[in-house]
Amino acid sequence: MVHWRSLARLLFATATLVLSSCGTGSYVPAPPPPPPPSANTFTNPLMIQIPIGGTVQDCPDPSIIRGQQPNDTYWYIYCTTDPLNDSDKDALGNFNFHLITMHKSSDLVHWTYVGDVFSLRPGWVAPSAGLWAPAIKFFNNKYFLYYAASDTSLPGGGAAIGVATSMSPTGPWIDSGAPVVMPEDNSCCPGTRRAAIDPEVIQASGKNYIYFGSFNGGISARTLSADGLTSDPASEKPITIDNRYEAANIVLHGGFYYLFVSASNCCNGPLTGYAVFAGRSPNPLGPFLDSQNISLLDSRVGGTPVLRMNGNRWVGPGHNAAFQDLAGQDWFVYHAVDRAAPFFAGAVGLTKRPGMLDALDWVNGWPVVRGGFGPSELPQPAPAAQPGDKNLYTPTFAAPDQPGPLMSSFSDEFDSSTLSPQWTWVRAPAAGTFGLTGQSFRFDTQNADLFVDSNNASVLIEDPPSGDYVVETRVNLNVPATGCCQNFVQAGLVVYGDDDNYIKLVNVSIFDTRQTEFAKELAPVPSGYPRYGSTLAGPPADWTWLRIVKRTAAVGETYTAYSSNDGLTWVRGGTWTHNLGSSARIGLVSMGGPGFTAQFDYLHVSGLAP
Template sequence: MGKSKTFSVLIFTLFITFSAGNPALASNWSLTGDTLIHDPSIIKEGNTWYTFGTGLVGENGIRVLRSENGNEWNKAPNVFPTSPSWWKDYIPYHESNQWAPDISYYNGRYWMYYSVSSFGSNTSLIGLLSTTSITSGQWRDDGLVIRSTTANNYNAIDGDLVIDKDGNPWLSFGSFWSGIKLTRLDENTMKPTGSIYSIASRPNNNGAVEAPNIIFRNGYYYLFVSFDNCCQGVNSTYKMAVGRSTSIAGPYYDKNGMNRMNGGGTIFDAGNDRWKGPGHSDILNNNIIVRHAYDALANGSPNLLINDLNWDSQGWPTY
């Protein structure tokens, strides 16, 4: 069951053009306008596309891009131009910009999970907004979803909603520390109602594993993660890996049969000469994938990449 999602930032506005062509047919979609973004999440409401991403450093809130055709993008007003006061009850010294929003449509509402934290800390929280119409710009503050402190062995950021094969909502999350976690959500409150499962880590907790994104297709749950070093422009070593499981709570295995809890993961995208450090993906309807990467032709500016997501004869994703 694919979920409906959104595009989930840093330095200055950049105008880029990829190879021309119809988005439905092109490998790299042809993008123009403002495509500056980190941690994109994508959704389509009616004929309008939205991307939500981590806010620019030094600004308030969550960055929003909008498009009428999926190709030409423009900046839209930020979400959270003013921070809710309750955040400081949990994170007294949080960043002014919020991180890694995730947007999905479920049970008649759009649900947006977002992260509040400070760099290098696991004193963090995932909060929730919802609305019946993104275009309205009217969001309901649904408050705290889950938090972490220095007493926890995980980091409550990078939340990602997944709907299982039976229609039940779950939330995956995590960055560094002991890796990627998963918890069942109440379908009315969209907040945790059960245990926290561990589903992916790095060997000996060495380095980042973060930005989980789970989809269900043809009997398998596919777990995409990003690992290594993000946010260093052309020096970023970020890359994406994937594994799959017949159960949403795992275990997840890569193509070679290695368990994701033992550091397994089949590389999906490690970048190229132009696009460095791709990662923090989001998938729409099991056939469109978005992520950010750093443009070597533009001083390492972080930008939105969109591709058609394809599937090979063994059921593994390609692009």
């Protein structure tokens, strides 16, 4: 999904680069030439050539399919409305926003741009709407391209799901003429439209199902008609809670339907925190549970991490499509953001999201990209794209970080009557709003924050040890386990450089959800760049264990999040990079709104185990 913003009037490339939305339904492609030998390696991002020159630098929300007709040995990828690259502009210097791009490859490594699904928006789509998140399917002996329209010209407007069909994977495409999923109100807020975007379609037990939705309204599923053109509103069922997930993708593996979903912000430049999580169910309509048997419908939202940033050049990996190559190896196509080139040139705020490819592994019945190592930036073994190609990929698995010996001089059990002299305050809180209970440190939530230019929260800090370390706490935040809306009340850990430069891992209340947020703030930044970004870890509980692993890097540091519901099973979140320096303090916060209390059981600082 692209972020909810008003797209400028969409302008397109020349007619030689686009395909019409109208045409006949009897097109049969000529047999393609034999494919060239497959490549042995690839390097992210996907290499997509434009026939008239240049390369495609942006391929958000990719969907993939292998040619389904006789003699078609190509693979095809479809991507969300965006410019192709920094130079893709019209005569007036405005970017061309292509209405769903199409690309093909014989080896899954070398790709060619072959045009756009639409040259004009279908008549029911609003004139300035984006066409997002394509989902390519083949059934009834033809191709179906489902897509999201960010707005419609229908009464009341609102996002909707459309579909176009073709006898060829590259068109011409004929739109059905009406939404498959009409705009509908958000159940929370009558009179406001939900985000009916990000379609997924599967066939299970002789039925068709369509999934759709995003943060605003959650993800839902409906029965889809046999002809694939309409859905039944009366059959709609919730799949995920709202305010957490979007971009559903479903695969059947080992007797379970695995639901891949993306969370956090897709499009925040170098601070994009997008990540992919999973749940599974024996039933295509759920309930989908994570590896801890926590539902993706729960307020303390379940979800097992599948793909997260790892501290290399790529941030915000997400909106995936899973597929299997011809040797039986599973793969992920997805998009990510290059920290060094996060925006289209001259258009700060328009996040560039190149297409990516990495292997998908399975550990104890749960999916994880590249053995848990996440997005690759070095050469990788290529998929088996053609019959006879061998599997060149051998998985290796990332080991979780483990704390070494406890550093007692930097740790505190909070079991005395007064705070240890190791602690000092940034902006001391009012008397009576904090204290030691003999078993924990009590810290009332403050009507204050550390967020961009709002910097009035108290921070309890101590000096850090030298070198790499692990900092851990166990925290209880007594917001209700369910319900809305104690928005952004939070408590947890910080690695604090100053008010505008920190890393934060907190238990936080967000509308009707409770989540574990892992955030980064920095300043100064170039004009127009974001200062704050966040990703997510595992679900919180009554008491949540939080852990940040700090490592010194070639430039600056990396910080990796872990969370746990029992102190034994840890969920690894993403990794942020920062330049806080060796003197950045370790701290605790309790903020975001008044009326609640955080209890910190202890603060442990350890070295890293070998």
